[in-house]
Amino acid sequence: MRKANARQRILDTATQLFHQKGYATVGINEIISTAETAKATFYQHFPSKEALGEAWLQSVHDRSEDSRADILSDPETACVKVREYFQELRKFLKKGSFRGCPYTNTSAVIPAMADGGEPLHCQVVDHKKSIRRFFHKLATQITSEKPEAKRLGDILFLLYSGATTEAQNLRSLWPVDVAMAEADAQCAKFSKKR
Amino acid sequence: MRKANARQRILDTATQLFHQKGYATVGINEIISTAETAKATFYQHFPSKEALGEAWLQSVHDRSEDSRADILSDPETACVKVREYFQELRKFLKKGSFRGCPYTNTSAVIPAMADGGEPLHCQVVDHKKSIRRFFHKLATQITSEKPEAKRLGDILFLLYSGATTEAQNLRSLWPVDVAMAEADAQCAKFSKKR
Amino acid sequence: MRKANARQRILDTATQLFHQKGYATVGINEIISTAETAKATFYQHFPSKEALGEAWLQSVHDRSEDSRADILSDPETACVKVREYFQELRKFLKKGSFRGCPYTNTSAVIPAMADGGEPLHCQVVDHKKSIRRFFHKLATQITSEKPEAKRLGDILFLLYSGATTEAQNLRSLWPVDVAMAEADAQCAKFSKKR
Amino acid sequence: MRKANARQRILDTATQLFHQKGYATVGINEIISTAETAKATFYQHFPSKEALGEAWLQSVHDRSEDSRADILSDPETACVKVREYFQELRKFLKKGSFRGCPYTNTSAVIPAMADGGEPLHCQVVDHKKSIRRFFHKLATQITSEKPEAKRLGDILFLLYSGATTEAQNLRSLWPVDVAMAEADAQCAKFSKKR
DNA sequence: GATGAATGAGTCTTCATTCAT
DNA sequence: AATGAATGAAGACTCATTCAT
Numbered sequence: 001m002r003k004a005n006a007r008q009r010i011l012d013t014a015t016q017l018f019h020q021k022g023y024a025t026v027g028i029n030e031i032i033s034t035a036e037t038a039k040a041t042f043y044q045h046f047p048s049k050e051a052l053g054e055a056w057l058q059s060v061h062d063r064s065e066d067s068r069a070d071i072l073s074d075p076e077t078a079c080v081k082v083r084e085y086f087q088e089l090r091k092f093l094k095k096g097s098f099r100g101c102p103y104t105n106t107s108a109v110i111p112a113m114a115d116g117g118e119p120l121h122c123q124v125v126d127h128k129k130s131i132r133r134f135f136h137k138l139a140t141q142i143t144s145e146k147p148e149a150k151r152l153g154d155i156l157f158l159l160y161s162g163a164t165t166e167a168q169n170l171r172s173l174w175p176v177d178v179a180m181a182e183a184d185a186q187c188a189k190f191s192k193k194r
Numbered sequence: 195m196r197k198a199n200a201r202q203r204i205l206d207t208a209t210q211l212f213h214q215k216g217y218a219t220v221g222i223n224e225i226i227s228t229a230e231t232a233k234a235t236f237y238q239h240f241p242s243k244e245a246l247g248e249a250w251l252q253s254v255h256d257r258s259e260d261s262r263a264d265i266l267s268d269p270e271t272a273c274v275k276v277r278e279y280f281q282e283l284r285k286f287l288k289k290g291s292f293r294g295c296p297y298t299n300t301s302a303v304i305p306a307m308a309d310g311g312e313p314l315h316c317q318v319v320d321h322k323k324s325i326r327r328f329f330h331k332l333a334t335q336i337t338s339e340k341p342e343a344k345r346l347g348d349i350l351f352l353l354y355s356g357a358t359t360e361a362q363n364l365r366s367l368w369p370v371d372v373a374m375a376e377a378d379a380q381c382a383k384f385s386k387k388r
Numbered sequence: 389m390r391k392a393n394a395r396q397r398i399l400d401t402a403t404q405l406f407h408q409k410g411y412a413t414v415g416i417n418e419i420i421s422t423a424e425t426a427k428a429t430f431y432q433h434f435p436s437k438e439a440l441g442e443a444w445l446q447s448v449h450d451r452s453e454d455s456r457a458d459i460l461s462d463p464e465t466a467c468v469k470v471r472e473y474f475q476e477l478r479k480f481l482k483k484g485s486f487r488g489c490p491y492t493n494t495s496a497v498i499p500a501m502a503d504g505g506e507p508l509h510c511q512v513v514d515h516k517k518s519i520r521r522f523f524h525k526l527a528t529q530i531t532s533e534k535p536e537a538k539r540l541g542d543i544l545f546l547l548y549s550g551a552t553t554e555a556q557n558l559r560s561l562w563p564v565d566v567a568m569a570e571a572d573a574q575c576a577k578f579s580k581k582r
Numbered sequence: 583m584r585k586a587n588a589r590q591r592i593l594d595t596a597t598q599l600f601h602q603k604g605y606a607t608v609g610i611n612e613i614i615s616t617a618e619t620a621k622a623t624f625y626q627h628f629p630s631k632e633a634l635g636e637a638w639l640q641s642v643h644d645r646s647e648d649s650r651a652d653i654l655s656d657p658e659t660a661c662v663k664v665r666e667y668f669q670e671l672r673k674f675l676k677k678g679s680f681r682g683c684p685y686t687n688t689s690a691v692i693p694a695m696a697d698g699g700e701p702l703h704c705q706v707v708d709h710k711k712s713i714r715r716f717f718h719k720l721a722t723q724i725t726s727e728k729p730e731a732k733r734l735g736d737i738l739f740l741l742y743s744g745a746t747t748e749a750q751n752l753r754s755l756w757p758v759d760v761a762m763a764e765a766d767a768q769c770a771k772f773s774k775k776r
Numbered sequence: 777g778a779t780g781a782a783t784g785a786g787t788c789t790t791c792a793t794t795c796a797t
Numbered sequence: 798a799a800t801g802a803a804t805g806a807a808g809a810c811t812c813a814t815t816c817a818t
Binding site for chain 2: 020021022024025103104105106107108109111124125128129151154155157158159160161162163164165166168169170171174175178179181182
Binding site for chain 1: 777
């Protein structure tokens, strides 16, 4: 029994379970028994379930930021980069039995009434803004006109989001393929204008 | 104090609570206390929480089908109808404190492993297919070429979904506005070609 | 839908279900749904579940009294009659998937503390006394000496009870066969002495 | 106020309550409130009510096995040992307000349809077989002829069971006294033949 | 740094019974 | 004579959390 790195084992387990079943559906009992940790050990590392949720979303965010940074530093055209990002989404969905965006899925379970104070919701907003910024950056490389770039970025962002959402709902990949094709077309359109 | 119409009161309460907080987050206790009903009364009308969930999604589906039928029977151009549908989404989100699609939110809480057997997931798929069909119908009225119509319909569907998802995530209406503008542009583009 | 004789239908259903699953395990919901009766109809005929239980045990008692009367009026020797009674037990157990004495099974579920007041327990006692009397009657026909007859009757009674109990516990018929053989031997022994 | 030894307290409480009122009649609530334990504490130690039932029957079995082992190791004749065993039954019934065999009482509440798979029923069978073996052992010490020993053992077993059952039903000890006397007679009879 | 035992409030569901019609 | 709708109390079980060691 490798009892070291309890914290990491818990976080890894939570990453998998939260993603597959949703934050609200998974209890800490399931997490600690899967991670083979004692309950008290869990609370030594995370003050609460919500804290674990935050750590989880943070780690997802970090990884996905890295991936976007990789793409940005690629020696490719922006259009190709956009395509790459959709390709990654495709792989991600296939690997994870069609479970889509962890943030959107978590957001589904955070009541709206609260006036923006809950940490989990803040992370959702931050993450989404970061993705939007990513698309804006790429859009700026495609068209130099600011308002057009903003519009293009937003459209790519929404296509990406819709594809993710509906791929999960329908447990199918066609939404990604359609969104990718349209993203391509949009990039091409704005490129030509340049 | 005997109450009449318990079933309806329960369904109405559930409609509101499930939508605001999510199917998994709301317990039967909250529902019956809000609906001012006894627990056993609840189970006289619904064999289980899941059955209530099904009834809820069904009623949402029926209402939304009606709304789409209304739009279809409007004496307007298809392009206008598309705009109308996005306008309705806008109103819906504003009224419901930015809670988006009940189906997507419910889907977030259904583990993916199950082999498509769960009734709730089936309803998600049915509903989504119905919306997609709606957009295909409109697209067919915009362009007569079949492959183009299919593509246009799918794009509108994804824009609509993305707008709904991100409006909820960001608690903002800009995604709807951007999606609506782009939907408009797409309709115009395909219309011209005709 | 033959809605007449609701009372009888309920009693018949209860007879079957109580015997198979035990008085405590079967709920009225199961009874009325099996009997295809409304709940209020049930309470029109029986003031409570316990009242139904009493009616059930009473009807079982009546039938079993009849059967014993039949045997008593048989133009056979008492020894043969004893055998017949064990034979009937054998058939009863086979037919009823090894569920034994309804009275004993019900008694298992009546707490002992109550000081003899519960109607169900009274019926248990009455029924058992009746069976004991039956064996005493037969024993008197086998041996005319009063104390010996009493002893023989009691032994037959206990063998009969033990066979019934263990046939149910072990879901086997060997206890009946062994008890029947021993009953036979006892009868023969006391007969010879005469 | 933190309590220690919760598991033992729960098991002890269950032992008493299950025996007095029957496994089906006693709910977890009654057990935990009597044992002064929290509900979650109960489920920390027993995964389900049935598991507690199994632990209970097991502990009863263990104690009764010990008691039979004690009797077997007694430096007495087998006939005396048989009498001792009936004497113990007498004491047991007196102490426990005439509640008889926990296994028989539990068996009364397990539907027969199940194909022998339920753990509780398996324990019933195991226990009964163990008692039968005990009587066979004693019988073998009384008569060396194998078939006769088997018959004697079975008869003692059935007398014992019948006495237990009817003592509970009638809330009286005469069945034990009669059965004991007859057991004695049987032992004597088979002894003489030797 | 790690743990097993304990907890109160909550989960969904069924109980036997009563009401108005 | 029969019914559908309503009910409070109880059923078994799980939740996220805290304690002493």
